[in-house]
Amino acid sequence: MSAGARAGAWRRHLWSLDHKTIGLQFLVASLAMLLVGGLLAMAVRWQLAWPWTDMPIVGRALFGGTGGVPSPEGYAALFTMHGTIMIFFVVIPLLTGAFGNYLIPLMIGARDMAFPRLNAFSFWIMAPGIACALASFAVEGGAASSGWTAYPPLSTLLGAAPGSGAGQTLWLWALFFSGLSSLSGAINYVVTIATMRAEGLSMLRLPLTVWGLFVAALLQCLALPVLTAATVLQYSDRLLGTGFFSGGGAWVNGEWIAGAGGTPLLWQHLFWFYSHPAVYVMVVPAMGMVGDILSVHARKPVFGYKPMVWAMAAITGLGVLVWGHHMFVSGMSPVAGTGFMLSTILIALPSAVKTFNWIGTVWGGRLRLNAAMLYALGFVSMFVIGGLSGIWMAATPVDVHLHDTYTVVAHFHYIVFGGTLFGVFSALHHWFPKMTGRHLGERLGKLHFFGTFVLTNAVFLPMHQAGFAGMVRRIADPYAYPSLEPLRELNAFITVAALLLFAWQSLFVANLALTLLRPRDAEANPWRAASLEWEAPSPPPHGNFDRELVVVRGPYEYGDAAGAEDWLPQARPRTSEAEASA
Amino acid sequence: MELSAERPAQVDRARVGVLVFLATEVMFFAGLYSAFVVLAPRREAELDTPLALAMTALLLASSGALHAALAARATARARSLAFGFAALLLGALFLAAMAFEWGALVAAGRHPSTDLWWACFFVLTGVHGLHVAAGAIWIACGWIAQARGGSGRALELAAPYWHFVDLVWLVLLWGLYLG
Amino acid sequence: MTRVLATALFVALLVAVPWWFAHSARSGPWLPPEASSYAAEVDGLFDAILVALALAFALVMVLLVAAIWRGAARVERARTTHGDLRLELLWTLVPAAVLAWIAVAQGPTWRAMKGDEALMARDPAARVEAAQFDWRFRHPGPDGRLDTVDDLLEVHELVVPAGEPIVLATRTRDVIHSFYVPDFRLKQDIVPGRDGRIWFEAPSPGRHDLVCAELCGFGHYKMAGSIRVLPRPEYEAHLARLATRWNANGAEERP
Ligand code: HEA
Ligand code: HEA
Numbered sequence A: 001m002s003a004g005a006r007a008g009a010w011r012r013h014l015w016s017l018d019h020k021t022i023g024l025q026f027l028v029a030s031l032a033m034l035l036v037g038g039l040l041a042m043a044v045r046w047q048l049a050w051p052w053t054d055m056p057i058v059g060r061a062l063f064g065g066t067g068g069v070p071s072p073e074g075y076a077a078l079f080t081m082h083g084t085i086m087i088f089f090v091v092i093p094l095l096t097g098a099f100g101n102y103l104i105p106l107m108i109g110a111r112d113m114a115f116p117r118l119n120a121f122s123f124w125i126m127a128p129g130i131a132c133a134l135a136s137f138a139v140e141g142g143a144a145s146s147g148w149t150a151y152p153p154l155s156t157l158l159g160a161a162p163g164s165g166a167g168q169t170l171w172l173w174a175l176f177f178s179g180l181s182s183l184s185g186a187i188n189y190v191v192t193i194a195t196m197r198a199e200g201l202s203m204l205r206l207p208l209t210v211w212g213l214f215v216a217a218l219l220q221c222l223a224l225p226v227l228t229a230a231t232v233l234q235y236s237d238r239l240l241g242t243g244f245f246s247g248g249g250a251w252v253n254g255e256w257i258a259g260a261g262g263t264p265l266l267w268q269h270l271f272w273f274y275s276h277p278a279v280y281v282m283v284v285p286a287m288g289m290v291g292d293i294l295s296v297h298a299r300k301p302v303f304g305y306k307p308m309v310w311a312m313a314a315i316t317g318l319g320v321l322v323w324g325h326h327m328f329v330s331g332m333s334p335v336a337g338t339g340f341m342l343s344t345i346l347i348a349l350p351s352a353v354k355t356f357n358w359i360g361t362v363w364g365g366r367l368r369l370n371a372a373m374l375y376a377l378g379f380v381s382m383f384v385i386g387g388l389s390g391i392w393m394a395a396t397p398v399d400v401h402l403h404d405t406y407t408v409v410a411h412f413h414y415i416v417f418g419g420t421l422f423g424v425f426s427a428l429h430h431w432f433p434k435m436t437g438r439h440l441g442e443r444l445g446k447l448h449f450f451g452t453f454v455l456t457n458a459v460f461l462p463m464h465q466a467g468f469a470g471m472v473r474r475i476a477d478p479y480a481y482p483s484l485e486p487l488r489e490l491n492a493f494i495t496v497a498a499l500l501l502f503a504w505q506s507l508f509v510a511n512l513a514l515t516l517l518r519p520r521d522a523e524a525n526p527w528r529a530a531s532l533e534w535e536a537p538s539p540p541p542h543g544n545f546d547r548e549l550v551v552v553r554g555p556y557e558y559g560d561a562a563g564a565e566d567w568l569p570q571a572r573p574r575t576s577e578a579e580a581s582a
Numbered sequence B: 001m002e003l004s005a006e007r008p009a010q011v012d013r014a015r016v017g018v019l020v021f022l023a024t025e026v027m028f029f030a031g032l033y034s035a036f037v038v039l040a041p042r043r044e045a046e047l048d049t050p051l052a053l054a055m056t057a058l059l060l061a062s063s064g065a066l067h068a069a070l071a072a073r074a075t076a077r078a079r080s081l082a083f084g085f086a087a088l089l090l091g092a093l094f095l096a097a098m099a100f101e102w103g104a105l106v107a108a109g110r111h112p113s114t115d116l117w118w119a120c121f122f123v124l125t126g127v128h129g130l131h132v133a134a135g136a137i138w139i140a141c142g143w144i145a146q147a148r149g150g151s152g153r154a155l156e157l158a159a160p161y162w163h164f165v166d167l168v169w170l171v172l173l174w175g176l177y178l179g
Numbered sequence C: 001m002t003r004v005l006a007t008a009l010f011v012a013l014l015v016a017v018p019w020w021f022a023h024s025a026r027s028g029p030w031l032p033p034e035a036s037s038y039a040a041e042v043d044g045l046f047d048a049i050l051v052a053l054a055l056a057f058a059l060v061m062v063l064l065v066a067a068i069w070r071g072a073a074r075v076e077r078a079r080t081t082h083g084d085l086r087l088e089l090l091w092t093l094v095p096a097a098v099l100a101w102i103a104v105a106q107g108p109t110w111r112a113m114k115g116d117e118a119l120m121a122r123d124p125a126a127r128v129e130a131a132q133f134d135w136r137f138r139h140p141g142p143d144g145r146l147d148t149v150d151d152l153l154e155v156h157e158l159v160v161p162a163g164e165p166i167v168l169a170t171r172t173r174d175v176i177h178s179f180y181v182p183d184f185r186l187k188q189d190i191v192p193g194r195d196g197r198i199w200f201e202a203p204s205p206g207r208h209d210l211v212c213a214e215l216c217g218f219g220h221y222k223m224a225g226s227i228r229v230l231p232r233p234e235y236e237a238h239l240a241r242l243a244t245r246w247n248a249n250g251a252e253e254r255p
């Protein structure tokens, strides 16, 4: 085809309103940001193992002035932006943006999202957010350096930290844009799932993937606006000097800066009111996808579908009641502490239910141990480790010691990396044939899994002990404390493992590249899976389905009781137009 | 939403969307307002309550006008357009009154940085004002579309939002001016 | 092939995690020495929960490994089942019981750490003044009251008597800091605009790291201090020495 025509095709792709294209756009953007966040993590690790030494690549890029040696505030910017990017521009857009967009309409038998324009908006509004995040490294004072939690007054007193100048302002804008993106997406998902399901597809016939995304969207609608409100307040503190979060005032560089007398704890409450639910937004969709994948490749129905759904609902409900567990030592009243301890302990229950139902699903199944399945099983084991360590921290007296130590860092990396990203890798292997018409390479995929599995544990398991021993987070040089000197080897070990882990991801990148170069090899339903998305061609055309579907059963009819071929499709083509009215 | 319901009955999706959006707006203002509740700053009575009541009247009247405009949409187009325009006008008047109030306050040396109470006042009324402005633009677009012979669909969608903005204002009136 | 590798991998995890915990419990890194009256209680809770978590982990992993090993070799179809109410109840109620126990068990320790009114109402032995990036301590002078001209100031090191409950008042001069003494299992944020109270009792003399646990700026990593616990007499001797060495007119200056 002519250059002009090709350019035209590209433009059509770029500005497409099709949920599948937008989903892929989210996928590419967040994978690219994953690379950035990963590089920042490597820089963090380098500093922790070999403080104040010439840091290759990232160090050279960011601290060229000092020959690749980071400054203490430079280090703070590293982990602040690492956390911010990973959460707001990698994991959340990956789950809700990429998979949410791609899968929801296909899995509910719809032709597109309820509001395609709003959908495109939710992707493109993320661009300025990413721009702000990346640009902040270049501004005077450097990127935001008060942690991804941006606690005032450190984040609002311009003199208190270099990054609290222009960097923090850009950080607030980055969060604002990512918030708009998430919100417009969430509204779209809620309406789409609530109103556009195919004929016969009741809520209790929805695949768990859709339930997970639905629950996550609800959580975002409920909680995210509160974070937006908090950023508005912090912004006005910085811009108009309102001092909602300033305590009495502060001595900065020898001069007294009066504060209007607001309280820093208010920010913490508002921030965690969203950012705890956010952690469930970061896992519940992955839980849903893994549930489906386990079932398909174990050739066995999801065990306890209804308990699974109720568990997700419970996680949503309780999710907005536990935020205080991040504030046990903040000076919050001990009674409130006890309350939040109880709700936090309680929210472990639905997760327990889900865990055992995953096992129930694979138990006695006829397992296909392909890459997708391996990653799904990996997800379960990693999530359990991360989740269990959460119980320690839910116990207030223990958390007093563990708070802001590496035990917490270990806890959430097990879930967000070992859990969520494993879930994402699993989902990619599972749905790549649908998305592109091509199977991701199995051999490379498995190799990638085995290495990533081993290295993930090598990186994050030892962090627990570092935390027990009292190694606090967010310190540029642990060995400023003589008592942490014994951890030198441990930290060096973790760092080497982390560098290998990063390098190992090249197998994944290679797999993507090689696969996309290969000709299409996937039929419509390569896994013999029952849910609706497999009724569409691979990849689905604009409008998704080439025939009208009527859903006649649940999404998990596998096993000996299910038909001649050990599975029954969830839907059948509509035979007569007469049915349409019925 | 009935869990075991079969395929949902035909619903007005855009309307559902607007309602979900309003739910998020409720949480947004709840977040902002919580600052006012938690910090509970002391109020020095220096507000022009009569003006505030007048502004309330403007906003409520505007909502009423929009309602009338929608009611008359099918039957009496001219009336509908007239009411729609009235709604827009009243909204604009509210903004003008607000600008006047702010001007007077700033002239009297009241700033967001004066103390916590004024911080809450300016941020809350300011954000609400932005919402009124956005709503006014929404209605303006809807009105033009209708005037061009459209069905006034955009106005119909704007209505719940416009009433919601009133509601927020009533809370502010009660909390900031009368409270 | 994959069957063997995968099973081996998950078995490896099942073994490696407990092994590493046991190993580090023996030869570190592990919880620091217990140097406060409630440290042992906290560690007891920690250990008890560790046991519960270990059992839960082992249970899950054993089931997972078994399912993989058998499932990967299975040729006949899986039995179609959509769940089992009795099992659901089992694995809801058992964890619920464990969790309920954890919730109850921690109560007394939590109360002990927070101290009762009577205790917290005592006159503080000193006030901690956190600032970017050092720790300052203000002892009441001979007049026994804080914030008077004869207050005794020290920087970086807080000296306290052994074997008696110590109440400290806390205050920050700028941003949030966190008063963390790992050996005491004591951590408390110090928030601008709020004067706080903390307490501990160090049974025996010794020196302990004081760490700032809340990100407070570029110097956060080196905001180190220490707590020196002395027998009563030596403690009083120390204060006396302080009092003679300098009077506190230069209040904010360092010694
Ligand atoms: C996707 C992310 C994710 C998820 C799912 C969770 C899940 C949980 N988290 Fe985590 N958490 C984070 C991400 C996440 N967290 C992050 C990012 C932080 C740090 C933020 C920061 O400060 O930067 C954090 C911090 C954090 C804290 C604050 C620590 C501190 O700073 O002092 C606490 C305290 O209670 C906590 C608790 C929990 C609990 C109880 C769960 C539970 O939901 C886990 C439930 C799961 C299980 C329990 C395992 C499965 C169950 C069984 C196998 C049954 C048997 C178990 C028993 C009977 C116990 N988390
Ligand atoms: C949510 C997701 C997430 C993820 C995935 C990670 C991943 C990693 N993080 Fe994470 N981290 C956080 C969220 C996350 N982190 C948060 C919220 C904080 C707290 C910040 C704060 O305190 O404010 C934190 C803090 C934090 C610290 C503590 C810093 C400190 O307190 O001083 C450390 C230290 O080791 C660390 C290390 C790592 C490592 C080694 C990885 C590794 O897993 C990274 C491995 C590498 C990759 C995953 C990238 C590979 C690239 C690809 C696969 C891309 C392919 C690209 C294309 C196809 C284009 N992180």
Ligand code: CUA
Residues within 6 Å of the ligand: C131, C132, C133, C176, C177, C178, C212, C213, C214, C215, C216, C217, C219, C220, C221, C223
């Ligand atoms: Cu002071 Cu960290």
Ligand SMILES: [Cu+2]
Residues within 6 Å of the ligand: A275, A276, A279, A322, A323, A325, A326
């Ligand atoms: Cu949390």
